[in-house]
Amino acid sequence: MVVEVREEVPSGRGAHLVDPVAVAIRTRPPARAGERERFASTDPSPGLDVARHPRVARLLHNRKLQFMLILPNQIIFWLVIGIGLLGTLVPGLNFATAITWYVWFCLVFVMMVVVGRAWCSMCPFGGFGEWVQRHTFWRRTPSSVGVGLKVPEVVGQYGFLLSVGTFLLLTWIEEFFNIAGPGNPASTSFMVLGIVGSALVFFMLFERRSFCRYVCPLTALIGTVGSMGSVAGFRTRDREVCFNCATKDCMRGSEDGYGCPWYTWPGSADSNLTCGLCTECYKSCPSDNIGLFVQKPLTSVVAPTRRRADVAWAVALLWGLVLYQQINALPFFGRMDNWLNVHTHFPQYPNPIDYLGVIALVAAVMAGIAWVVARVFVDRDYVVPAGGRSFVDRTSVFRTYFVPLMYGIIPVVGADYFARQLPKFFQHAPRVIPAVGHLFGVGSTTSTLYRTSIIGSNSGIIGVQVGVMVAGTLAAMWTSWRVAGRDLVVPSGQRRAVQWAALAIALVLGVIAAVLYVAMNAAD
């Protein structure tokens, strides 16, 4: 056993006043094997650290920053709850439905594609739970309210998959009650209230932001799609300092900041997947060794060397969901759903069998494609490297291909979700203004803005949707090409062929989505 005496006595201290505890500490030096290979491709350039600028640094150090980000959204969503319950029943004129479904959902996608987890840093749902948990709006309190349980291992080992499950459940509920239609505004209120309430319950039961990391319906979507974003998140400036840090204040918290609520260590972060941009690590680092880095778009899709199976399956399932949301706008689907409802005695659309069936089928098809690619391209002499045996890190020939291929198609999935929100935005976003006016008695369904669209024609909307899909497909083709070029060359031994195959998959998926948008004819 290699044992190193770590002298933690600060230099300059008088020799007589040495703390004997430090002398008795003989911790093992941290393992460094593979460090370079692991992080070389993901470490951002020091020049991309925006926290170097004093004004930004000052802002990030300010404990009120996240409060100020959350507060406006908190106000808006409590208004949504109240106005949805008490306001007009006209969905287009009710502030709750107008702001939520015409604007907010679309903006969230813009934020995740451009930034990453920007929404998480200002989310009022988790924010409310966190305020209660910390019993403060912004201060660093030493104790927390609630039971403080740790997330059970059985949940933690599946990473984002619980979140995918809650997203599928929420989407089904939304379809069942026609909440986002939008239907009865009260339904929107109940949905928001349900999210706030469940977040609060989880914040009271579990430590830190366990809800945001594992349960929130949006966390898997924002995490995966957000990896296209240009904000790398908070990362170490010098990993050497992090490895030698004896206190890990960024994880445990200090007087200046909480330990990372998202269970992310800047010292090993290789993507923006689980950085909630809450700034706590930045505030608590005793060595001023954490920066806020920007990156080229798609870096967090392409660069990470650790590819997680939960992310891959999340991408496949989310792709299934968004395809479902396209297919269900086609005329045949309504007839099929009705037929199923009649034969399964289910009251109305959407029948859970076709809902889950389509999603599972699409995910299975994606897995099948990866299996075929693996069978075609894998080198007979390829030996699967030993990995962890947890769900997230287990290795096999199938996973060797499936996981990188799913990472590669993230842009097309993200683009599809974004394009799916566009009809409502283009057709109805201006209604937010009369909806606000209606609260003060000046807006109505007869207002000009109520009938105004940003893009009124179906062809125009379809054009934008197809354009978004083209952009997403091109991005996915590029990421698939790059990911395959790095991750699939060794097992395949046929560099170009496997890259072309990955690129073709992305292209086909993009074309399918684009064709479906044309077939949907701008249905929202």
Next chain:
Amino acid sequence: MTITDTERDLEHDGTTHVAVVADRCAGCQECVIRCPVGALSMDPATWTAVADDAVCVGCRQCVRTCPFSAISVQGPVRVTERLDPALHHPAVLEGNVDETRVGFASWEDARREAERCLTCLDPTCVRGCPAHNDIPGFIGALRDGDLTRAHEVLARTTVLPDVCSRVCNQSAQCEGACTWSLAGEAPVSIGRLERFITEHEPVPAPVVGDEATDLSVAVVGSGPAGAAVAWDLVRAGAAVTVFERDETPGGLPLWGMPDFTLPDEVARRPWRQLIEAGVEVRCGVEVGAQELTRLLAEHDAVVMAHGAGVPMRLPVPGADLAGVVDATSFLQGAKHALEPGGDADALRAALGLATVESRRPSVLVLGAGNTAMDVARMARRLGLDATCVDWLDERFALARPDELAEARAEGVTVRFQRTVTALRGEGRVASAELAVTSQKDAAHPPVVSSERETLPVDLVVMAMGYRLDPSFAPALPGTPVRKTVAPIPDRHWVASGILANPASAYAHHSPVGSLALGREVGLWSAALPVTDRLWVVGDALTGPATVVEAMAQGRRAAAAILDARPARPGRDSVGEGARSPRVLVCVESEGGTTRRAAEAIAQRFWRRGVDATVAALDEVGLPELAAADLLVVGSWVEGLVVTKVRPARATRAWLAALPRLGGRPVALFCTYGVNPRGALDEMRAALEAKGAVVIDQAAFGPRERRRDDDPAGPDAFGARLVAHALRQTAVRTVSR
């Protein structure tokens, strides 16, 4: 190698299984660098920890140290059974003061127990020990059979290993913080191993080393704190004069601890060696608060180690009756009576018990702490019946668990949840009225019920503990210090895992981690003088505590004196060389402006080669304060100019929490936008209230900060402070 997975069936099959949640493991390696047996390593591909179940012993240190709760361990711990030698029970208790606790009988037993030590890399036992003995270090030496090395390791932190190994409550200290204990198992018998070392090779006497100094230090009191101060100072060549009220040096361990716990020859050993090393001991000299000025004039430093010797008395009706005595007088009398040549009958007669002939006289001992146990057990050896009463619930008893068990085994009746409400008798106490109490938890005091009972007694001994002599309070400001744990504890301690378990089963509900961290306040406070050249250590500093704490504080004070090299007025200080002053610039900065001013001030020191450190206020604790010769405190100011401008809230809180600074020079500055108004004065008043001497102050507005060479700016202020610091050094080294 078995790579641990998280999906395996976790049924207890007799093996230990470590599960790492791969999703949450961030690869920080806090577990890997600390695992005592090297069962954890890193998987470079996933950059997560992996565990080898075959190597894991189930100590769960990884669970306690993981910042993200990403590890769980299931299954039993793998450790051999603890070896606890049986107690020595005298066949005839009366008159027998033989030691009841025995050490390991053989090398084989000691080695077997030493093998149980995991040699933790970040040993929690070391933090749990008030003196921070390098426990894995001396146990390792013992395993190697090298007692000389074991003594060398012990000597770095303790001068009383033979005493502490006998009288320490290890279950709330080192053994309570042992990794095994924190994992719910019986800890390594650290106390007995330490005792084995001292029993098989005598504690080496202090040797005056090369580091000669002409310091003259007066030490008031010869308890463990005084012994430790004298030990380290005499080793450094200082002239040490000890003033002791009693006729024999040794303090409470000598007169207050019975021989069956601490034999006389062990208690006397340090003073025998100290006197041989040249320490001058003046016995029979009582130093009062009024003598301090004279001592300070005659010596370079004075260390008050006079303890907390005023016995606490229960203010109940009848407390002034004959037959009601305090623990000090009883223990001292009993000790003499039971010594060879002593007369137990004479003591019984003196206590008024000779007239009780028809039955065995009964003694009621008020309290059930360690002192009360000593009193009751001494009473049993004097042929008396002894009953202890304590208003606490037994779950929260203050006595060592083993001491309590031994007392009961010797026939002492210990009744918890009882308190005395009155003592009755005609001129002499004859009975005690007891009330029943109840206690919900340790944080709440017991509640006294209306239920009463009467207990016939012949003697009442008040043994509820001791308190500080109030006559010293004006002369020793800031004492006693409170041993509190910060709401956000030191992360080095958190990282070790000692705070993860609030109370291990072995520690009997004592939260060993927070108790140990609280003791750090006492330790580092001992390094700071309460006034110029006057240090206070031991019970006199913190109130009644333990022998080992007092000893550790004594060593810390001695180190501080050797570091500061104080000189009495009129003495030329030679031999300390031209040690550069150490400057600590501590600053509360919101946006960086105040920090930049602090750095500009520090630059001036750096340019002159002076050791200056800039630190945020929340990074400055007692160790940093203890090491600083000059303190520079800076803050931004808050408030509206039209109402009140004050130092920042964090600065005010920090100033309020400061310990006594004992005449330490301090400079102040603040940065402001419009007008600082009274902010500097408020800071000055707060610091002066803590005993600091404010040597200079400055406020930097936008105009002063604009130009580097502004005559009223930070740079010029720094230049003034440099001149002052160097002048002070020159004064200290040459002409004082």
